[in-house]
């Protein structure tokens with residue numbers, strides 16, 4: 048499956064984050080990715096529409112998003128139900144804040160996520 052392009056340009060590096068068999072369809076998993084100095088918390092999902100990777104922190108009150116409720120490509124946070132479209136990180140309607148999305152692909156039995164070159168500066 049080709050990688051999803053999200054979160055910036057072509058610069059950056061791909062990181063193996065999870066074995067493919069650890070993410071069945073309809074499931075979410077939380078992973079940590081080290082960029083050399085810090086850990087980034089990511090939530091991975093496999094849906095009928097493919098793989099998705101987003102930041103694993105709800106902008107409302109910080110719930111981990113990987114155990115939210117999936118409705119197709121819509122994710123609802125487990126704590127208070129804020130909705131996020133996994134394809135864009137945006138809510139489908141309304142004025143809820145966004146979550147960051149990441150390019151993701153599957154290769155050689157691994158799920159890989161691309162970290163942009165500017166990740167460190169953005170997280171400041």
Ligand code: FES
Pocket residue numbers: 105106107108109110124125126127128129
């Ligand atoms: S913490 Fe996610 S909706 Fe409240």
